[in-house]
Amino acid sequence: MSINSKRLKSLFKEINSITDTTFGAGITRLAYTNHDKILKELMIKHLSDANLKVEVDEIGNIFARRYGRESGLKAVAFGSHLDSVINGGEYDGVVGVLAALEVINSLDDDGIITKRPLELVIFACEESTRFNISMLGSKAMTHKLDRQKLEVLKDFRGENLSDIFQKYGLNLANLDKIKNRALDYDSFFELHVEQGPLLHSQNLQIGVVSAIAAPHRFGIKIIGTAGHSGTTAMQYRNDALCVASEIILAVERVAKKYADKSVVATCGNCVVKPGVINVIPGEAMILVDLRSTDLESRNLAFNEIKNEIENIQKSRNFSYKIKQISTENPSVLDKDLIELISQEARNLGLKHVIMPSGAGHDTMNISEFCKTAMIFVPSRNGISHNPSEFTSFDDIINGTKLLKNVVLKSANSSKGDFYEKSTFIK
Amino acid sequence: MSINSKRLKSLFKEINSITDTTFGAGITRLAYTNHDKILKELMIKHLSDANLKVEVDEIGNIFARRYGRESGLKAVAFGSHLDSVINGGEYDGVVGVLAALEVINSLDDDGIITKRPLELVIFACEESTRFNISMLGSKAMTHKLDRQKLEVLKDFRGENLSDIFQKYGLNLANLDKIKNRALDYDSFFELHVEQGPLLHSQNLQIGVVSAIAAPHRFGIKIIGTAGHSGTTAMQYRNDALCVASEIILAVERVAKKYADKSVVATCGNCVVKPGVINVIPGEAMILVDLRSTDLESRNLAFNEIKNEIENIQKSRNFSYKIKQISTENPSVLDKDLIELISQEARNLGLKHVIMPSGAGHDTMNISEFCKTAMIFVPSRNGISHNPSEFTSFDDIINGTKLLKNVVLKSANSSKGDFYEKSTFIK
Numbered sequence: 001m002s003i004n005s006k007r008l009k010s011l012f013k014e015i016n017s018i019t020d021t022t023f024g025a026g027i028t029r030l031a032y033t034n035h036d037k038i039l040k041e042l043m044i045k046h047l048s049d050a051n052l053k054v055e056v057d058e059i060g061n062i063f064a065r066r067y068g069r070e071s072g073l074k075a076v077a078f079g080s081h082l083d084s085v086i087n088g089g090e091y092d093g094v095v096g097v098l099a100a101l102e103v104i105n106s107l108d109d110d111g112i113i114t115k116r117p118l119e120l121v122i123f124a125c126e127e128s129t130r131f132n133i134s135m136l137g138s139k140a141m142t143h144k145l146d147r148q149k150l151e152v153l154k155d156f157r158g159e160n161l162s163d164i165f166q167k168y169g170l171n172l173a174n175l176d177k178i179k180n181r182a183l184d185y186d187s188f189f190e191l192h193v194e195q196g197p198l199l200h201s202q203n204l205q206i207g208v209v210s211a212i213a214a215p216h217r218f219g220i221k222i223i224g225t226a227g228h229s230g231t232t233a234m235q236y237r238n239d240a241l242c243v244a245s246e247i248i249l250a251v252e253r254v255a256k257k258y259a260d261k262s263v264v265a266t267c268g269n270c271v272v273k274p275g276v277i278n279v280i281p282g283e284a285m286i287l288v289d290l291r292s293t294d295l296e297s298r299n300l301a302f303n304e305i306k307n308e309i310e311n312i313q314k315s316r317n318f319s320y321k322i323k324q325i326s327t328e329n330p331s332v333l334d335k336d337l338i339e340l341i342s343q344e345a346r347n348l349g350l351k352h353v354i355m356p357s358g359a360g361h362d363t364m365n366i367s368e369f370c371k372t373a374m375i376f377v378p379s380r381n382g383i384s385h386n387p388s389e390f391t392s393f394d395d396i397i398n399g400t401k402l403l404k405n406v407v408l409k410s411a412n413s414s415k416g417d418f419y420e421k422s423t424f425i426k
Numbered sequence: 427m428s429i430n431s432k433r434l435k436s437l438f439k440e441i442n443s444i445t446d447t448t449f450g451a452g453i454t455r456l457a458y459t460n461h462d463k464i465l466k467e468l469m470i471k472h473l474s475d476a477n478l479k480v481e482v483d484e485i486g487n488i489f490a491r492r493y494g495r496e497s498g499l500k501a502v503a504f505g506s507h508l509d510s511v512i513n514g515g516e517y518d519g520v521v522g523v524l525a526a527l528e529v530i531n532s533l534d535d536d537g538i539i540t541k542r543p544l545e546l547v548i549f550a551c552e553e554s555t556r557f558n559i560s561m562l563g564s565k566a567m568t569h570k571l572d573r574q575k576l577e578v579l580k581d582f583r584g585e586n587l588s589d590i591f592q593k594y595g596l597n598l599a600n601l602d603k604i605k606n607r608a609l610d611y612d613s614f615f616e617l618h619v620e621q622g623p624l625l626h627s628q629n630l631q632i633g634v635v636s637a638i639a640a641p642h643r644f645g646i647k648i649i650g651t652a653g654h655s656g657t658t659a660m661q662y663r664n665d666a667l668c669v670a671s672e673i674i675l676a677v678e679r680v681a682k683k684y685a686d687k688s689v690v691a692t693c694g695n696c697v698v699k700p701g702v703i704n705v706i707p708g709e710a711m712i713l714v715d716l717r718s719t720d721l722e723s724r725n726l727a728f729n730e731i732k733n734e735i736e737n738i739q740k741s742r743n744f745s746y747k748i749k750q751i752s753t754e755n756p757s758v759l760d761k762d763l764i765e766l767i768s769q770e771a772r773n774l775g776l777k778h779v780i781m782p783s784g785a786g787h788d789t790m791n792i793s794e795f796c797k798t799a800m801i802f803v804p805s806r807n808g809i810s811h812n813p814s815e816f817t818s819f820d821d822i823i824n825g826t827k828l829l830k831n832v833v834l835k836s837a838n839s840s841k842g843d844f845y846e847k848s849t850f851i852k
Contacts, residue, residue: 196657213656217703228810229692229715230639230784231622234682236808241693242678245671252668256660266655267667269701277643277694277713277751278554279811287703289655325703358656382662384654 002109003400008102009393011046015039015082015098016090023086026387031083031125031136032060032161032168039082043097043122050104052120058178059140060124060170066104068117068411074186074370076114076411078103078403079121081137081362085129089389095377096191097122099400103407114411116186123362130155138362140178142369147175182369187337187410190363191375191399193391197382198355205398206352207376208341211293212364213262213356214328216302218288220247220309221321226274226282237280238317244270244284246316250308251288254301261297262356265290265305293330293356331364337373337406344405350398373406375399428535429826434528435819437472441465441508441524442516449512452813457509457551457562458486458587458594465508469523469548476530478546484604485566486550486596492530494543494837500612500796502540502837504529504829505547507563507788511555515815517822521803522617523548525826529833540837542612549788556581564788566604568795573601608795613763613836616789617801617829619817623808624781631824632778633802634767637719638790639688639782640754642728644714646673646735647747652700652708663706664743670696670710672742676734677714680727687723688782691716691731719756719782757790763799763832770831776824799832801825 018039020028029035043062047054052064065075080096100120107114124137131153139145150172153161162172182188194200199207224240248267255265266289273283290305292298309320338354345352355376363372377399380390444465446454455461469488473480478490491501506522526546533540550563557579565571576598579587588598608614620626625633650666674693681691692715699709716731718724735746764780771778781802789798803825806816 194657195654196659197662198659201662215656215704227808228621228785229694230641230690230717230786231620231810232690232784232808233622233624234678234685234690236623236627239678239692241674241696245674248667248671249675252660252665259660264656264658264660266665266704266706268655268703268705268707269698270667270670270696271701272695275695275697277715278641278692279694280692281694289703291656358658359654360656382653382658384657 002106003102003397003404004106004109005393005397007105008098008397008400011098011101012090012094014042015094018042026087027084027090028086028088029082029084030086030130031127032130032164036083037168043082046101047120050101050108052104057141058170058174059137060168061137061141062122063181064120066118068115069113070115073116074184075117075119076187076407077119077121077185078189078407079123080190080192081123081126083125083127085127085385087387088385089387091193091379091389091391092195092384093126093192095193095391095396095399099191099396099403102400103404106404112408114408116411118407118411119185126362131161132156134360135362135365138365140175142180142182142365144365147172150175180369182366185366185370187334187371187373188363188366189373189375189403189406190361191377191403192361193384193389194376194379195359195382195384196379199353199376199378200380200382202353203351204353204378205350205395206345206402207355208338208345208352209333209357209374209376210338210354211333211356212331212361212374213291213293213358214330214360214364216290216298216327217325219323219325220286220288221323222247222284222318223320224282224318225280227280229278229280232280239280240284240318241272241281243312243316243318244286246312247286247309250312251305254304254308255290258292258297258301261292261294263290263292263297263301264358265301291358293332295330298330331367333367333373334371337371340409341373341375341402341406344402344409348398348401348405350402375402428532429528429823429830430532430535431819431823433531434524434823434826437524437527438516438520440468441520444468452513453510453516454512454514455508455510456512456556457553458556458590462509463594469508472527473546476527476534478530483567484596484600485563486594487563487567488548489607490546492544494541495539496541499542500610501543501545502613502833503545503547503611504615504833505549506616506618507549507552509551509553511553511811513813514811515813517619517805517815517817518621518810519552519618521619521817521822521825525617525822525829528826529830532830538834540834542837544833544837545611552788557587558582560786561788561791564791566601568606568608568791570791573598576601606795608792611792611796613760613797613799614789614792615799615801615829615832616787617803617825618787619810619815620802620805621785621808621810622805625779625802625804626806626808628779629777630779630804631776631821632771632828633781634764634771634778635759635783635800635802636764636780637759637782638757638787638800639717639719639784640756640786640790642716642724642753643751645749645751646712646714647749648673648710648744649746650708650744651706653706655704655706658706665706666710666744667698667707669738669742669744670712672738673712673735676738677731680730680734681716684718684723684727687718687720688784689716689718689723689727690784691727717784719758721756724756757793759793759799760797763797766835767799767801767828767832770828770835774824774827774831776828801828
């Protein structure tokens with residue numbers, strides 16, 4: 001075991017020295033910006049220095065391959081992302097890439113060559129901050145995004161993705177040539193900060209992710225009757241904001257009911273029209289983010305929310321419309337890998353728990369093509385997407401050791417059921 | 427009884443032909459605009475044609491005096507306003523001015539000169555639309571507004587009141603000279619559309635206003651904890667919007683409890699921060715408009731709302747701040763005049779009710795200086811401040827007849843307690 005914490009900390013500092021300070025506090029390293037490009041070039045240098053074969057695909061994902069002892073075996077891949085939200089923290093995504101490179105460097109230090117090839121992956125544009133779409137890199141690689149859709153995509157400032165790509169050194173016209181490298185993976189591992197409070201609050205060192213929740217996002221538009229706040233007696237009112245309030249509390253109640261099925265629901269906004277102090281609200285629009293790792297429970301909760309709204313209609317006069325925004329499927333991660341990670345955590349004496357992930361990760365997109373697993377390390381107070389995001393180096397090093405061990409176990413296995421002919425990567 | 431409905435309808439059409447059509451549907455005649463000025467000049471012509479002595483004061487209120495048979499008696503005054511909200515209706519304010527001029531013209535037709543002088547009043551800038559302050563004209567006349575405050579006042583487009591005045595032909599520097607003409611009134615009457623549903627829904631023709639409600643306006647700022655919508659389990663949340671929802675329903679509950687004391691309460695807006703679909707709301711700000719004609723009940727309701735918030739704190743973790751916006755005192759109108767109007771309504775065979783006014787009116791400001799009363803005519807479906815605002819001409823004529831009779835009775839009375847030496851108007 002030769003995890004080099006000095007090397008790891010040095011790379012952590014180097015990565016986080018690259019941030020767009022014009023945004024103020026914390027880390028701002030939006031995808032496909034100049035800061036992202038500078039870091040991409042720095043990483044390519046580090047990966048090449050580690051004698052890895054580096055490729056960048058048509059969406060900007062970076063792949064760095066270390067050859068294995070045997071030919072014809074699928075790779076064991078691992079990685080995360082380096083782009084950030086605006087005013088984000090130093091750990092989200094970064095920790096997974098740091099750990100991945102340290103695993104490679106440490107294997108070099110140990111003089112170990114695995115049976116299977118290894119592949120370090122840095123996904124492009126994981127955060128939805130710039131384009132309102134998350135995980136552009138892993139979605140494009142796994143053919144979940146059409147070029148036509150990307151051609152009309154604009155960032156929050158209104159700049160076209162194709163113009164952005166040109167400046168960054170990519171060409172959107174080439175996107176159809178992108179290869180789904182996940183088809184050539186035996187397994188994929190992502191180490192990530194939890195971004196939630198469970199591990200820190202329970203003094204645990206490792207979360208072994210069982211499943212990744214996916215959001216069903218929708219709006220509820222409520223139409224009541226606007227009226228004069230002074231002249232309309234209480235019994236004549238159809239106040240859309242009072243209806244919205246009942247619905248918001250119903251959404252919370254339903255999510256709590258299904259909490260043991262890892263359901264969470266959030267009304268992130270409520271926009272009132274006309275929204276002035278002396279007019280009874282005539283309209284309200286609630287935005288709902290409903291998630292679970294269990295699709296059936298999420299669907300049950302959604303139906304129950306609709307029933308609650310219809311119950312509210314028995315005592316209040318209003319109409320409503322549900323506007324679907326997006327719906328994605330949760331990912332159940334690989335049971336054998338969950339067991340492997342748990343076993344290795346026990347061997348390392350790390351206090352761990354098997355837990356769902358409420359946040360989405362690139363691993364979701366990879367999970368349809370190979371066995372996947374995720375390792376969480378604690379986030380202090382559960383804070384993330386915030387300059388005060390923090391994970392201790394002790395926790396990062398524990399996670400890196402664990403990642404190394406499970407990668408080693410997976411990459412030295414060539415059981416019949418693991419062995420397949422490589423489809424395109426020689 | 428010689429109310430001339432043709433003359434009344436003709437003036438109604440003439441007044442409502444003056445509207446700023448660039449705003450779209452309905453009537454838009456904002457105070458101190460060019461449209462307001464055109465109508466002011468038209469009205470001055472009509473008032474002069476009716477042999478009235480017209481004066482315009484330093485805030486733009488118009489006064490038209492008809493001399494009485496006896497000197498040294500205080501005047502009987504009556505009127506309303508002609509400015510409108512944006513996309514308002516044809517009746518709000520207009521009906522009171524129409525009726526007032528018709529009373530004068532009709533007395534001329536009848537050859538009647540009253541003992542007391544009469545004074546028709548058209549108040550300037552009753553609506554709060556342009557400057558976020560209502561009743562500028564009656565407040566300035568009764569010395570409730572400082573010149574210093576008005577000197578820094580801007581309209582919703584950011585234009586200074588002093589520049590607006592210059593274009594309109596007024597001079598803010600002269601405001602200190604304004605006379606409180608209400609000191610010289612024996613009584614003041616305002617005919618107005620109800621702007622609420624009571625009369626129309628109960629098939630009544632006249633509302634005799636007992637008291638005018640006044641608003642206590644405040645904001646409730648709620649501070650919870652923002653968090654990731656996916657990674658924060660339900661039991662770890664301090665969702666400011668869920669708290670806001672409980673408070674909004676509590677405000678409604680309290681107002682319903684005090685409904686028989688004419689309390690109404692409206693949460694007109696709820697602004698959520700950060701207000702995005704994937705973040706648990708960390709802050710919410712509710713705007714509350716709490717009104718009653720009964721100050722004690724309004725204060726009780728306010729205290730009960732605060733108690734409800736503190737009850738919510740027993741089961742939810744948040745802090746809050748109440749920000750006072752404005753508080754005005756309700757006006758109780760004159761009991762003798764309420765009795766007089768009721769009696770005259772009975773004499774005319776008009777179905778009437780004594781009722782509070784939920785909306786504010788210029789009469790509130792006058793009521794501190796002389797006896798005041800208000801007559802309401804029905805608003806179809808209670809709709810006002812809307813292009814579909816409607817009151818039938820039958821109802822307007824009923825109201826005008828009633829106004830004429832109560833003005834006549836008041837102006838021919840010179841009982842000792844009514845008789846006082848005129849303070850400044852010769």
